[in-house]
Amino acid sequence: MGSFKRLMTKIRINSMSKGAYIEYLRKQGATIGTGCDISKLADFGSEPYLISIGNNVRITKHVSFITHDGGLWTLRQMGKIDKEAVKYGRIRIGDNCNISWNATIMPCVTIGDNCVIAAGAVVTRDVPSGEIWGGVPAHKIETIEEYYNKIKDVTVPTCNMPKDKKQAWLRENKPELFD
Template sequence: MNFFNLMYRTLRWGYRSVSYLFQYVISIMLLKANLVSFGRGLKSNGIPYLDISPSGKMSIGEDFKMNNGGRYNMIGRQQKCCFVVSQGAALVIGQNVGMSAVAIICSDRITIGNNVKIGGNTVIYDTDFHSTDYLQRKNWDQDVANRKSAAVLIGNDVFIGAHTTILKGVKIGSRSIIGAGSVVTKDIPQDEIWAGNPARLIKIITS
């Protein structure tokens, strides 16, 4: 280790320490400003994006960890974690949950259980965003009024691989694993491994 390497490591450590403290404080302020309830042990690398409607609700359990932006969990397509909760909707995140660069868009209800790990760039949508009728899509008011939403439920101890898409109305059973890059369009029972587009059963997990 030469002088320049030592200086570089020292400066990097100092920058990261100050940066983490600043990002943590801003993240806490954003959560409180959006009336998000959260438990002890929250860790935020980077600063998330939050858009919580005044009539929407978001709650987070203890020991929540999230990575936001290009410096953390560098697996490609880096972005902030994005949480959007519409009017009257509810996003509930359990205890000891970790996620990186996710986008969770909640128009109805999304529930994430305890001890869930969500890989980088995963997106969870409980809405179609637009009507499936092309005539209704020509008119913005009709398009919005006729879009469909359905609650998403993710059980305890689930592991979701990076770049996965989870669509409206899906229920994922406890302890199941979703392979990276999957598109989940229907319910997944507990203790199963699914992957693909659309996701399909790969293996049943046996103890």
């Protein structure tokens, strides 16, 4: 795709609602369940039709889905494999997952249900259901139950508050955050 066409596609995507963007990805061949929240800054690569996303999945900014092995370029240049050779792999994301900022999901990866992928993680192998993974390469950090038990007594009810109300609530109820 030429650079002008890429720019025009980015402009068109940027002007879409999140719902319209999900429909656009579906038209590109991605399988996406219901109740998903997908950032328009996520990168579905050149083969979105190899990506399946379950229900109630959140894909945040700058997540990249890599569905082919770019390392073959070196082998092609060395004459070790055919100049047209490519290796592809599906990516599957289960239900109720959160894929955090700048995570990269590599080919042939399945992420189970109820998983969290930490910001900046590079996922190179399957993630079992109910686990939190992070790092480069990504590895298990803890189970979702361990995470819940660790944070259940320290959460605050500000998720859907407007920015100014959230700041006021935090200043009043969590002043130590502003020290």
